[in-house]
Amino acid sequence: MSDYGHTLTFGSFLTPGNADPLRPVTFAMLSEQVGLDLVTFQDHPYQPAFLDTWTLLSFVAARTERVRLAANVTNLPLRPPAVLARSVASLDLLSGGRTELGLGAGAFWDAIEAMGGRRLSPGEGVRALEEAIEIIRQIWDADARGGVRVDGEFHRAVGAKRGPAPAHDLGIWLGAYKPRMLALTGRRADGWLPSLAYLKPGDLAKGNAVIDDAATEAGRSPADVRRLLNINGRFTPAGRGPLDGPAEQWAEELADLALTEGISTFILASDDPDDLRRFAAEVAPATRELVASERSSPPANATGPGGTTSGPSGAGADARTTAGPAGPTGPADAPTGPARSAASATGPTGSGRATSTRRAGVGATPFAVVPTPDDGVRRSQVRVWDESDRPTGPARDPQRSYTPHEQAGGQHLIDVHDGLRAELAQIHDLIEQVAAGLIDVGTARSHINTMTMRQNKWTLGTYCESYCRVVTTHHTLEDRSLFPHLRRADPRLAPVIDRLEQEHHAIHDVLEGVDRALVAFVATPDGMAELRAAVDLLSDTLLSHLSYEERELVEPLARLGVH
Incomplete structure (x- = not known):
């Protein structure tokens, strides 16, 4: 069992296609909106159907505020390391410390050579990568005396001035599969990120062993190397195979990978907005809950000094909790794009790992979850319904107490609604940008169509599915x-x-x-008035509804649960 105790993070692995240049940007923004931690893009400079990845990352950095960014992974043979070091540090400074560096030794050598790169053997690629890492780290070490001095076999930087330093302790993540690359990861890198579809059963354990041994020999702790993984799969109502089933199955399988293989960052390879939403809203929190529960439970038959039970193995503090992602490279000539199949790389895992913690009376306290009140503000003169005739449910029993698990159930509904309130504020912002001429109406429609509300995620029926998958991960919705x-x-x-x-x-x-109204805005001289009226009516109805729903269902959800 190799749980290195790192904080779990989740990200997206997006295709930088240029047929619709704003499409990958929109998906990156959606990744941030739904709560993912990372956004990564493939880097294939020889691919004419793709945007340049580093240009795209800069554009995305300007359109986002929180999410971390990385190439997935940087094609080193076409990116000189000294220039790359300054590019990465510059973007990290401009983005407020949100950039990480994924590096690969290279693949698709015919295409690389056609673009002016040098063809390397696998062994040469590893040596070239190690030289590049040394140059990059010396460039970033702006406070050291003297210039950069690396006179290597493949890369040379002798006397180059140092700097700029990145805004944060920027991680270098290597896509590695073979022993020499894995050993380099243990000696010099901050993270390992392969693609699950390129791995055979047992490869994660073998890779961890090589990395751990190399790290130890270099005087490092194995926990200094974060383990990341590119994944892909399908969301289906019933389980059909590894990462091919409902969200709760995904959560159990990822929790097992975290606890037995040490994976702490999962990056979903998908350009489907619904997949990104489900991964963020259902899989990520459920996986975190399962892992936290397991880590907090002492191992069976384990005792510490004086006969007391010891804590979870390997669950030490994460020394790099702010580190972001890098992307994967394939083995030798393997493609570095999104993985196509996980079936060959992993098997059924994790079923039954965690058990329900809802027990009446255990740690019970008075109900403390506070629904969001309706502030009574109305923007529109139109009334879709009569709020005065809304029925009310039964009064709360003042003598009843609730466990933390039960109260979390009620709080979950409020958390979901808070996300919808944030999206509503974004709609208002989009309308103001259209009015000011900053974006066109087509772009505004595209953003709204990718929002959670547009997919009816605010309905209680769909909320139920999310709630069941996240909170009761061991029950299906069938x-x-x-x-x-x-x-x-x-x-x-x-x-x-x-x-x-x-x-x-x-x-x-x-x-x-x-x-x-957005469609009419294109053809109507005074279309902005209609557009504002429509958004104002949306604010009135949605915010009123969310408050009513919380008022009536937060306590019943805690009291009755979901069966």
Whole structure:
């Protein structure tokens, strides 16, 4: 078991296609909006169908605020290391410390050679990569005396001035598969990132062993090397194979990879916005919950000094919790794009790893989850419904107490809604940008169409699916749904549920009105007035609805749970 105790992070691995240049930018922005930690792009400078990756990363850095950025991975044979070092440090400074460096020794040598690069054997590629790492680190060491001095077999920088230093302790992540590259990763790198589809069963364990031995021999701790992994798969209602099933299956398999193979960063190779949303909203939090639960449980039959039970093996503090991603390279001539199949690389894992922690009365306290109140502000004169005739559910029992797990269930609904409130603010911002001429209406429509609300993620039915996958990771949703359970568990809630369903349909119509207004804006001289009116009506209806839903269901979700 190789759990290095690193904090879990999750990212996206996107295709930098240039047919629609803003498409990868939109997906990068979506990755940040849904809560992913990292955005990575392939780097194939010889590919005419792709945008230049470092130019794209700079553009994305200017359009995002939080998410970390990296090439997946940088094609070293076509990126001179001294120039690359300054490019990476510059982007890190401009982005506020959000850049990481993924490096690969190279692949597709015919294409590299056609672009002016030097063809290298596998052994030469490893030696060239080690020389490049030394040049890059010396460039970044701006406070050291003297110039850079690396007179290598493949790369030479003798007397080059140092600097600039990156804004943060920037990580170098290597895509490695063969023993020499793995040993280099252990000696000199900050992270290892292969692609799962290029691995055979047992390769992760073997790779970890080589890296750990090389790190130890170099006087480093194996935990100094973060383990990252490019993954791909399909979300389906029922499990059909590894990473081919519902979100809770993904979470269990990734948790197993974290706890047994030491993987702490999972990067999803997908250009499907729905996949990115589910990965962020359902898989990531469920995986974190499973790993945290396992790490907090002492190993069976393990005792520490004086006979006390010891803590989890290897779960030390992460020395580089702010480190971001890099991307993978394939073995020798393997492609470095998104992995196509995980079936050959891993098997069924993790089922039954964690158990339900909801036990009545254990650590119970009074209900402390506070629904978001309706502030009463209305922007529009139109009223989609009469708020005064909304039914209310049963009064809360003041004598009842709730476990932390139960209260987390109620809080989850508020957290989901807070994301939707943030998206609504972004819609208003987009409209103002259209009005100011900063973006065109087509771009605004594209952003709105990729938002969570547009995909009906705000509906309670879909929330139920998310809730079930995240909070009760060991139960499937087959033949189960939240509404029937709540009606059956507490029939007094039926009028509230009926009203919520009606409001969901009404809000969908209002969203369609926003879309129609955006279309009309192109052809109507005074289209901005209609557009603002449509967005104002959306604000009134959605914010009112979210507050009502929280008021009526936060406590029942905690009290009744999801069965």
